Amino acid sequence: METFDAIYGRRSIKHFHPDHELTDEEINKLMEAAIQSPTSFNIQHWRFVLVRDKETRQQLKAAAFNQAQVADASLLIVLTADLEAHGKEPDRYWRNSPPEVAEKLVKMLFGLYDKKPQLQRDEAMRSMGIAAQTIMIAAKDMGYDTGALVGYDPDKVAEVINLPDDHILGMMIVVGKAKQGAWGKPGQLSLEDVIVHDKFPGKP
Structure with a gap:
């Protein structure tokens, strides 16, 4: 898939085929792409928690306000970063x-x-954001769908994954085969709404 096709075709999916599984080779390919993401001073402080265990998935689903995709997607990635x-x-x-x-x-x-x-x-948040986008675009190129989640109880998620004290949580990413497509884009802003040329206007 062409890069621009993956960018424009990527959508946040909520409903996944629960019986589909990614192979170990596919997961490795995806994560090898993820670690190509840039970080300041090449610090590479992201830590990716790959959750495949069904019981752990159910615990994280409960911590994410019972969002079905947390348990149903082929792979759940919890992005974290080592602050130290x-x-x-x-x-x-x-x-x-x-x-x-x-x-x-x-x-x-x-x-x-x-x-x-x-x-x-x-x-840490900048680095995890860049890595998250790399994962989602790479997954789309591989023929998979994704969704990014920040709707969860951070204390509960930290407890479930045994998050070290010197680490921070980012977003969760679900990867798999869509069972139901996303809605049409609800309202994309125009370039004129989001681009500032050279500097913001001065204060009145």
């Missing part, structure tokens, strides 16, 4: 770079993010 990744063996993020470059960037990375919780959170 900047200090956990940061040399590995630049191991293939010239040593002097790696040393410089690792020092910059730690200096930028250490003890700055708001920046850590902001960067």
